Amino acid sequence: MTMISKINFRVRYQETDRMGVVHHSVYYIWYEMGRTEWMRERGFTYERCEVEGWFLPLVESGTKYLSTATYDDLVEVETVYWPDAKGISFSFEYIVRNLSRDQKVATGFTRHVCVNREFRIDRQATQKLREIFT
Amino acid sequence: MTMISKINFRVRYQETDRMGVVHHSVYYIWYEMGRTEWMRERGFTYERCEVEGWFLPLVESGTKYLSTATYDDLVEVETVYWPDAKGISFSFEYIVRNLSRDQKVATGFTRHVCVNREFRIDRQATQKLREIFT
Amino acid sequence: MTMISKINFRVRYQETDRMGVVHHSVYYIWYEMGRTEWMRERGFTYERCEVEGWFLPLVESGTKYLSTATYDDLVEVETVYWPDAKGISFSFEYIVRNLSRDQKVATGFTRHVCVNREFRIDRQATQKLREIFT
Amino acid sequence: MTMISKINFRVRYQETDRMGVVHHSVYYIWYEMGRTEWMRERGFTYERCEVEGWFLPLVESGTKYLSTATYDDLVEVETVYWPDAKGISFSFEYIVRNLSRDQKVATGFTRHVCVNREFRIDRQATQKLREIFT
Numbered sequence: 001m002t003m004i005s006k007i008n009f010r011v012r013y014q015e016t017d018r019m020g021v022v023h024h025s026v027y028y029i030w031y032e033m034g035r036t037e038w039m040r041e042r043g044f045t046y047e048r049c050e051v052e053g054w055f056l057p058l059v060e061s062g063t064k065y066l067s068t069a070t071y072d073d074l075v076e077v078e079t080v081y082w083p084d085a086k087g088i089s090f091s092f093e094y095i096v097r098n099l100s101r102d103q104k105v106a107t108g109f110t111r112h113v114c115v116n117r118e119f120r121i122d123r124q125a126t127q128k129l130r131e132i133f134t
Numbered sequence: 135m136t137m138i139s140k141i142n143f144r145v146r147y148q149e150t151d152r153m154g155v156v157h158h159s160v161y162y163i164w165y166e167m168g169r170t171e172w173m174r175e176r177g178f179t180y181e182r183c184e185v186e187g188w189f190l191p192l193v194e195s196g197t198k199y200l201s202t203a204t205y206d207d208l209v210e211v212e213t214v215y216w217p218d219a220k221g222i223s224f225s226f227e228y229i230v231r232n233l234s235r236d237q238k239v240a241t242g243f244t245r246h247v248c249v250n251r252e253f254r255i256d257r258q259a260t261q262k263l264r265e266i267f268t
Numbered sequence: 269m270t271m272i273s274k275i276n277f278r279v280r281y282q283e284t285d286r287m288g289v290v291h292h293s294v295y296y297i298w299y300e301m302g303r304t305e306w307m308r309e310r311g312f313t314y315e316r317c318e319v320e321g322w323f324l325p326l327v328e329s330g331t332k333y334l335s336t337a338t339y340d341d342l343v344e345v346e347t348v349y350w351p352d353a354k355g356i357s358f359s360f361e362y363i364v365r366n367l368s369r370d371q372k373v374a375t376g377f378t379r380h381v382c383v384n385r386e387f388r389i390d391r392q393a394t395q396k397l398r399e400i401f402t
Numbered sequence: 403m404t405m406i407s408k409i410n411f412r413v414r415y416q417e418t419d420r421m422g423v424v425h426h427s428v429y430y431i432w433y434e435m436g437r438t439e440w441m442r443e444r445g446f447t448y449e450r451c452e453v454e455g456w457f458l459p460l461v462e463s464g465t466k467y468l469s470t471a472t473y474d475d476l477v478e479v480e481t482v483y484w485p486d487a488k489g490i491s492f493s494f495e496y497i498v499r500n501l502s503r504d505q506k507v508a509t510g511f512t513r514h515v516c517v518n519r520e521f522r523i524d525r526q527a528t529q530k531l532r533e534i535f536t
Contacts, residue, residue: 009277010301010304012297012300012301012304013151013152013157013300013304013314014151014157014159014297014300016151016152017147017148017150017151017152018147018150018151018152018154018155018204018205018452019457019459020152021152021459023147023148024430024459024460024463024512025148025427025428025430025431025434026427028426028427028430029280029282029427032280032281032282032427033278033280036278036280036281036340045340046281046339046340047339047340050339050420055421057421057423057426057467057470058426058465058467059466059467060464060465060466060467061426061464061465061467062462062463062464062465063460063462063463063464064461064462065459065460065461065462065463068459068521070152071152071314071315071318072304072313072314072315110426119470143411144435144438146431146434146435146438147434147438147448148431148434152318153323153325155325158296158325158326158329158378159293159294159296159297159300160293162292162293162296163293163414163416166293166414166415166416167412167414170412170414170415170474179474180415180473180474181473181474184286184473189287191287191289191292191333191336192292192331192333193332193333194330194331194332194333195292195330195331195333196328196329196330196331197326197328197329197330198327198328199325199326199327199328199329202325202387205448205449205452206438206447206448206449244292253336281419281420281425282419282425282427284419284420285415285416285418285419285420286415286418286419286420286422286423286472286473288420289420291415291416293416338420339420
């Protein structure tokens, strides 16, 4: 079963920098939007996750920048889930496309763990989420 | 007794936008840094405020933009406290100067109330803070 | 003729702060999104404005915060144009509503002038934009 | 010869998110501050780089998150330069420490190329920068 989610939106002026293009840190914010919708489509929102007392902070992130996007460009973020083999962390991969220019802009990933309010690994919640996500 | 605090720092690249200058929303973030140091100099940090369960959300903010600043410019924020006559809110005024260009960049203000964790006005804390601030 | 434009979108996690709600500076970024769509609906995008060499920096901004919004809330920004009497500046007013909680969150405004690439007032462009906007 | 630069500063309230800690995207902004000061200490600021028409966009970035930082924590960013073997790109590595809690918070890297105003690789400028940086 494919577990892909796609969102699209326009680049905000504030997201650009003096180089004329989207600042490289912004992609990580877009990935977060991608995860939000991916989880909503799985029927278990991240909002509900936090209501349960489960938090998914990042343990790793990375991006390869392939081209650029600028103000008002229509951008698509594709989010794919990768259950990690070890069973402790969750990974998502992202492809950012500039629909206004028909170009792939970036690919990236984030790796998460599930912790409780005290930022301690919650193994039970991790197991439940893995079942919900798969 | 004057209740003025000054900080200075360099403009971050990310704070600029495609127009080549600091994005107008960033000034409000700088004001927040100004308040932080103003309170530290009063001997009662905002961090300690939140430990006490007192929060100071904004009820109003405003800025007049006079000139611009860009990446790597040395900027100064001057923060002045204004106890509101009515006794319910706190106001701060800010002057932003571009020290690299010897220009006044912006003037602004923020008005705050003191609330508890449930976002309800805390009159007792308000009174205590007014005494600490004055 | 009414010149109102409405957009809606979900609050990003990154837009919240430690107080649990949307940071007060974010509203100004949302206003910018509102203006973008208002201009698109007028048939003259801000992107095209910059292609013409016309820029619309802010000379003033302000917000009254009425309630709050948090992650994943569905938010609406209503943008209204006010041609300034003096004929030099352009003003927009904004109403931010939290559709998830059926609450008005904030009202604000921005005032702009039209400048060329050298940040000098462009009276001819100002006049043209006033005609396009009205 | 060591080519290490260190800066420190306090975490801004706006840099935190609803989880109570610094948002993961902010580290990339801090790295940029680290590079800025590293270049200043080398005697060739990035500001001057752009005046020359040389831009250093990212082609890759990554972070491992080890612990957290929150509002008002004193944070240190250590920046180290790594000239890439191939001679086309420049890499920097970063260590973020929370001085308030005596903890390593994150390690990361960014990889850059040198381009001209049209975003085309500038080999001559690349060569000059490699000499300046080493």
